[in-house]
Amino acid sequence: MSGDARKTAEGLTHLTGFGNEHSSEAVPGALPEGRNAPQRAPLGLYAEQLSGTAFTEPRAHNRRSWLYRIRPSAAHPAFTRADNGRIRTAPFTESVPDPNRLRWNPLPAPAPGTDFLAGLWTLGGNGDATQRTGMAVHLYHADASMDRVFSDADGELLIVPERGGLLLRTEFGLLHVEPGHVALIPRGVRFRVELLDASARGYVCENYGAPFQLPDLGPIGANGLANARDFRAPVAAYEDVESPVEVVNKFCGNLWTATYDHSPLDVVAWHGNHVPYAYDLRRFNVLGSISYDHPDPSIFTVLTSPSDTPGLAGVDFVVFAPRWLVGEDTFRPPYFHRNVMSEYMGLIEGAYDAKAEGFVPGGGSLHNMMSAHGPDRETFDRASAAELRPQKIDDGLAFMFETRWPVTATAQAAEAEHLQQDYDGVWRGLQRHFRPLP
Template identity: 85%
Template sequence: MSGIDQRRKLVDGLTEESFLSGFGNEHSSESVAGALPHGRNSPQRAPLGLYAEQLSGTAFTEPRAHNRRSWLYRIRPSAAHPAYVRTDNGRLRTAPFTETAPDPNRLRWNPLPDPAPGTDWLAGLWTLGGNGDVTQRTGMAVHLYHANASMERVFSDADGELLIVPERGGLLLVTEFGLLPARPGEIALVPRGVRFRVELLDESARGYVCENYGQPFQLPDLGLIGANGLANARDFLAPAAAYEDVEGPVEVVNKFCGNLWTATYDHSPLDVVAWHGNHVPYVYDLHRFNVIGSISYDHPDPSIFTVLTSPSDTPGLAGVDFVVFAPRWLVGEDTFRPPYFHRNVMSEYMGLIEGAYDAKAAGEGGFVPGGGSLHNMMSAHGPDRETFDRASSVELTPQKVDNGLAFMFETRWPVIATGQAAKADHLQKGYDSVWQGLERHFRPQ
């Protein structure tokens, strides 16, 4: 049985009951009975000869509602490792982004080309752009990945949390906390500093990553919506404890202040036998998003499609939002139903997971799965001419939009493209042409 077949068999044996339910919950899990201490976090002697260790995702003194930390009970403490040395960053880039000038033009890319044989998920990361300053823990980065080999090394990101959006091919995230499969149509959220390895469930895998340098993602407040709606906390699944007891050389790569550092351990650092806390990885099925929309007239602002948000120091202004355009009904009367023409103070990177997006034509040279578009702050955008003409004349019967799954990383600052993105062969030339042919219809009385 091949490695992929073995992983598929393992994942197929996992049911929803195999995971821990609830975003932000205080979870606890042990893979060996008696491994989790009770009544205290750090007893004089941890059970079963394990080491007790706290992993803090926020400052100790942040408010309880925002505080993120987990206690890990592991075979060896994380401190037991040799010195890290610099290694090649590959095509991974980090803020501040200074290779190119901020660009007000609308940009769109085709999917990443096929990688060289033996490219794992980490080597397959390709940075499109971002903003902020990683040393100040502000801003975000947009990455894409295309891999055709499972990782044998272990990775952690000290710079930010990673929101992974598979578009093609399933992933198995082997984390310190346990196993998390993530397939197209799902997202995986790996907190800052958590170690993990990405194994493939198919011959190749492709998708998107938002690296959030700022405050950890949280569920957005619902305000006047009330107590329910959008992404339900219970639909986020955390892994049950599972550990590796592996002796022998294991490469561990750490991303720190924009650079990759490597060390060879004499054991696997994925050796957590039990844990409890709320600084944990999750997987979430985007098809479970409870879409809120208009049942009278007008197209609501896309903020109602927010799955996760990273708050900033300004109330209501996100460092980065993750927004999904999930299947939904459109019923507005006397309404232009696709997203309207607009200019936005926020900057938007949009990607497509499956099917088509209702404001952009698909097909060759269009907006396709695996590709993406960047509309920086105040750049005018909206439906292309074909979509406008169709939506302006269609009979307004109730319409089910269920032939696509698109998403958006929306951020408070301009996304500055990397040099490799600005000069990429898969950058579409003439993207502006999709708005050509929007005719003058004005007829003064």
């Protein structure tokens, strides 16, 4: 896409408070005054509510938006089954959870003409999409813009670009995201992905459970981590297209397709809080120790999907953003640990401070619950001998999808050619240094 198109996309977004009620109209007067569904909606539009949570969930958790559109969503033909491609969905039963540490190189280049949907490749996940529990880890690699429209009834999609910018045309308007940004498409929202560069590559967390929200700050207080005002919602923009459009719906793990006689991206105005949004990860306000030792990695949480157990997330999205390290008498890279949570980690750019090599942008590692992991031998040796001056970590941007359940790798991931065969070797050579006192 041209530079002018990039500027147009940027101009169609604005800063918004996260999770609050918002509104936008592409045509003045399209939003009704004082009523959600007046007897006659303005400008001959149809009023339609999109509910992302049950009607009766507590007000603080309720997600819904009112859409004022050219045609109602109900005006469509029957859906028929489509090929699922390389997309898989929970429950993941084609293999068993693996306690071994696994690491992959980036996805290979796609076949020419592969769009975002065709380029989705499922690495694994947990839970059950039909029960709205758990999550899935997908990667994507595409070299063509979509000319079809997609929606996911199974969960919300957190898109993490690693290479190539994306223009997301949604029912609510346009979102422009580049590597270093993330975008969230709520459950059931229709959208199309257009590439801003020759190709695009990245990661997707499909969250079947409770919608992502900002984590509570507890003793941190009122400020820190991701600021609500830094999340951007689309400004209303609509397509008035009266020609065939393919619409693909992911429902209970399978893809279904129908050909509409119009574009479903025809919302002229909207208000609510079940809304797509984007966030620049470099705006994350990193907190850390200014004395000694490490806070837990949870202090890097951007978004969390809560479970029925307080403090135990269905899935957390964590970012290791640029930051200063100043701890005294402290081993500064991430420490060796075993965790009841399971961790999929990816790299957006640069290097990760716990790995000397092998963990590259576009690749990823999976450490399931209680799998021992931490810095590799080279990193351990270097950090153990380093002079502890204040150190700026600004040459990398890594993230983590952390989940309460083990992640079962799909058969295609367990058998992939880009699966690294000797990942355990990075810890080989960690020598015995124990010296008993005389």
